[in-house]
Amino acid sequence: SHVSADALQKFRDGQVRRADLFGIERPGQIMLDGDLHDFEPVLDEHVRAGFVANTERYIDPRLFIDELHEKLLELDVEILEHTELVGLNNNTATMRGSEGETARGFDKAIVATGAWTTPSIEGLSSTRSAFVTSGTGYSYHVKPERLPGYLLASIDRKTIGVPMSGELRVVGLMDFSSEIQEFSAQRVEHLASQASAFIKGIGDKPRFDEWTGPRPMTPNGLPIISPMKQHPNVIVATGHNMHGLSLGPVTAEVVVSMVEGRPGVVSGSEIDMKPFAL
Ligand SMILES: Cc1cc2nc3c(=O)[nH]c(=O)nc-3n(C[C@H](O)[C@H](O)[C@H](O)COP(=O)(O)OP(=O)(O)OC[C@H]3O[C@@H](n4cnc5c(N)ncnc54)[C@H](O)[C@@H]3O)c2cc1C
Incomplete structure (x- = not known):
């Protein structure tokens, strides 16, 4: 999803090229405003455009x-x-x-x-x-009243919400450092603000299983x-x-x-x- 329909169109064009290269199913057509919110009611009203990527898969780690x-x-x-x-x-x-x-x-x-x-x-x-090099990411869990029907990936917020086992797992951030960083409460706070900017009904819910892990990045x-x-x-x-x-x-x-x-x-x-x- 994205707050800008034009930016999402550009992103989707890239995904179409990738799908054609690998011979896999192309992403669905872009849905706008009312159509998008009827399709996925937990998306925040500011989110203007979205599409379904049927080839994406996820598991509960x-x-x-x-x-x-x-x-x-x-x-x-x-x-x-x-x-x-x-x-x-x-x-x-x-x-x-x-x-x-x-x-x-x-x-x-x-x-x-x-x-x-x-x-x-x-x-x-x-x-x-x-x-x-460590590219540190964060995740946490939250129990919203209503879970999304799909994994939600916000391209502009660079944050993902994954419905799993009756909870929502929020994942994001990439902090680079030559040192492996300790958990930072401030960074998880930032992740939560990114997530609640595009997913409704999670900003006021308690967070649990807050976690950080370093991705091993190479040049x-x-x-x-x-x-x-x-x-x-x-x-x-x-x-x-x-x-x-x-x-x-x-x-x-x-x-x-x-x-x-x-x-x-x-x-x-x-x-x-x-x-x-x-
Ligand atoms: C927020 C986040 C989101 C992610 N999302 C995805 C995703 O969507 N898709 C995907 O494919 N991957 C994802 N990953 C995985 C990630 O990006 C890495 O690629 C993956 O964790 C690398 O696996 P690894 O086994 O090489 O290293 P790690 O998973 O880091 O495992 C290394 C292990 O070695 C142990 N260790 C370190 N030093 C020593 C030592 N001296 N002696 C003994 N043990 C030691 C550590 O404790 C650790 O358990 C995500 C990671 C994070 C942090």
């Missing part, structure tokens, strides 16, 4: 992570909670937990520490050239999926920018092929991994 965790336990994967990787070389990882530092040997290691993939982990000095927008030159048994998988959740399954396939010694295979086809190399 909490359910996804819980199910992933359960699956890993089922597969007898050992999960060391509250344990930090502090350093590694070609066959040993050093970790710090409540009982102090311990070393663990490995045949192959995958480092998937998101925006924390920096030289502050000893042995990862070559990640300096990759410049993974060229491409992820880094690569063995390390000085430690070839260590594969780094990071820098998925804003799309780590969507790209996770493909990255996992690439990483598995690297572990098996067949670099960069997705669905049986070999892909050129040079653009993703450290």
Whole structure:
């Protein structure tokens, strides 16, 4: 949605080009004013234009992570909670937990520490050239009297409202910093003001599950999926920018092929991994 019909038209034109390029369904026609508000009554009156993007998908990340965790336990994967990787070389990882530092040997290691993939982990000095920078985002939940029928994305407010499990999850913001920022109450306040500017009935409702997380941003927008030159048994998988959740399954396939010694295979086809190399 957008407060300007012209601006939304421009945005939709770009989405049409993208749909044609990928051979997917084009977005729906633009609805204006009364038609739009009849279609989605929770949109604020200031919102003038909107369209439906049927090809967009979303999940509840909490359910996804819980199910992933359960699956890993089922597969007898050992999960060391509250344990930090502090350093590694070609066959040993050093970790710090409540009982102090311990070393663990490995045949192959995958480092998937998101925006924390920096030289502050000893042995990862070559990640300096990759410049993974934190692009911090925020989310919170709210229970409005009426949920939208669709995920609502405001192009002008750069904020998303996602109906999930009887609640509305509000998501947005992108704060850049070379440091990983702590939660800022002021930023979540700003997100809430952006959201209540285009979604009715949420501004006066209590917020809960307020959360912040750093997106691992790279200068060229491409992820880094690569063995390390000085430690070839260590594969780094990071820098998925804003799309780590969507790209996770493909990255996992690439990483598995690297572990098996067949670099960069997705669905049986070999892909050129040079653009993703450290
Ligand atoms: C507000 C917000 C909205 C998002 N929306 C979308 C979306 O719409 N679609 C989408 O696809 N993705 C989305 N994402 C995902 C995001 O953009 C990233 O791409 C994704 O989280 C990257 O996954 P990752 O596993 O590489 O890193 P992370 O998810 O950051 O995971 C890294 C993990 O490593 C752990 N760690 C760090 N250092 C160490 C250490 N030394 N030892 C042990 N563990 C360590 C951290 O605690 C963390 O759990 C969103 C993220 C945010 C913050």
